Amino acid sequence: DIQMTQSPSSLSASTGDRVTITCQASQDITNYLNWYQQKPGKAPKLLIYDASNLETGVPSRFSGSGSGTDFTFTISSLQPEDIATYYCQQYDTLPLFGGGTKVEIK
Amino acid sequence: EVQLVESGGGLVQPGGSLRLSCVASGFTFSSYEMNWVRQAPGKGLEWVSYISSSGNTKYYANSVKGRFTSSRDNAKNSLYLQMNSLRVEDTAVYYCARDSGYDGDAFDIWGQGTRVTVSS
Numbered sequence: 001d002i003q004m005t006q007s008p009s010s011l012s013a014s015t016g017d018r019v020t021i022t023c024q025a026s027q028d029i030t031n032y033l034n035w036y037q038q039k040p041g042k043a044p045k046l047l048i049y050d051a052s053n054l055e056t057g058v059p060s061r062f063s064g065s066g067s068g069t070d071f072t073f074t075i076s077s078l079q080p081e082d083i084a085t086y087y088c089q090q091y092d093t094l095p096l097f098g099g100g101t102k103v104e105i106k
Numbered sequence: 107e108v109q110l111v112e113s114g115g116g117l118v119q120p121g122g123s124l125r126l127s128c129v130a131s132g133f134t135f136s137s138y139e140m141n142w143v144r145q146a147p148g149k150g151l152e153w154v155s156y157i158s159s160s161g162n163t164k165y166y167a168n169s170v171k172g173r174f175t176s177s178r179d180n181a182k183n184s185l186y187l188q189m190n191s192l193r194v195e196d197t198a199v200y201y202c203a204r205d206s207g208y209d210g211d212a213f214d215i216w217g218q219g220t221r222v223t224v225s226s
Contacts, residue, residue, distance in 0.1 A: 032210035036151075043201055043219055044143075044151065049212035087151055091211040094165055095141065095153040 002026050006088050006098030012106045019075040021101045023088035026069070032091045033071045035064055038100075039084045047086075048073065080105060108132035108215055110202050115220030122192050122224070128185040128202030128217055136180035139205035141213060142187050144198035144222075154200070155187065170196075192224045 003026040013019050023033065035048040046055045048064035051071055061076045075082055083105055088098040114126040128140075142154040155176040156165040164176050175188040185202050199221050203213035 034210050034212040036213075038151075043216035044213070045216070046206070046212050046214045049206065049208045049214075050210045053208075055212075055214065085150075089151075089212070094156070094167075095143075095211070095213075097143075097151040097153065100150045 002029065002090060002092055002096060004088060004090055004096050004098040006101060008101060009099060010102040010104070012104045013078050014106045015078055015080060017078045019078050019082075019103060021073040021086055021088075023066075023071045023073070023098050024069055025071075025090055025092075027092075028068050029090045029092040031067050033064075033066065034089045034091070035062075035073045036087045036089065037082075037084045038087065044087065075103075078103070078105070110204065110215055110217035112200065112202055112217040112220040115200065115222045117223045117225065118192055119226050120192060120194055120224055123188070123190045124192065124222060126187040126189065126200055126202075126220055126222070128187075130183045130185070130204075133204075133215075135183040138207070139211075140176075140178065140185050141203045141205060142176060142185075143201045143203050143213070143216075144196075145201070145219075146195070146198045149198075152198075156205075157185070189222070192222075194224050196222060197224045198222060 005024045031051040033051045036044040038044040085100045157176045173191045177186045199219040201219045202217045204215040206212045206214035
């Protein structure tokens with residue numbers, strides 16, 4: 001079974017900072033990697049699909065990159081409304097989510 | 107508006123059963139593969155089940171295999187999750203989610219979730 005390792009599990013950054021989250025798969029998943037944002041008490045929201053494609057309506061400060069086993073999610077300039085937990089998800093065979101990264105404002 | 111609305115959650119005793127429903131609107135439901143995803147209190151997201159657009163192909167997480175059954179009624183724009191032999195560890199918010207059809211099968215539309223509590 002594929003394992004997904006997402007890091008860090010939490011981070012604290014200041015408004016305007018660049019924030020980076022990584023997700024590593026235990027085997028090659030080509031670009032079958034998606035990123036979601038979940039705010040407290042709300043359903044997850046798709047931000048990035050197929051590793052680097054921005055979902056319609058999502059601000060351009062969000063981006064994704066990577067292929068194979070190593071993937072990166074970036075917020076170029078952290079905003080107060082970005083406070084949330086972010087999850088990676090692979091779908092090479094069956095769907096599997098990473099453990100999540102809780103992003104807080106310093 | 108593209109929308110998914112879940113219902114059917116509640117409190118049930120261990121060993122009991124519950125049937126969740128998810129009604130779709132604003133898109134051609136019969137054209138899309140669908141999934142159930144759950145989130146235990148204070149925990150991360152866990153994929154539960156997949157069903158093809160026709161309903162002929164289904165997959166389940168090992169944690170629910172043999173106990174949960176996914177089905178759909180395309181004429182009613184509805185997705186279902188029959189949950190039997192419920193355990194305390196099945197306590198979670200259950201979301202239905204649409205498969206986007208992108209290469210990586212991202213879940214692009216989610217319902218608001220329905221809460222299931224398994225407790226004596």
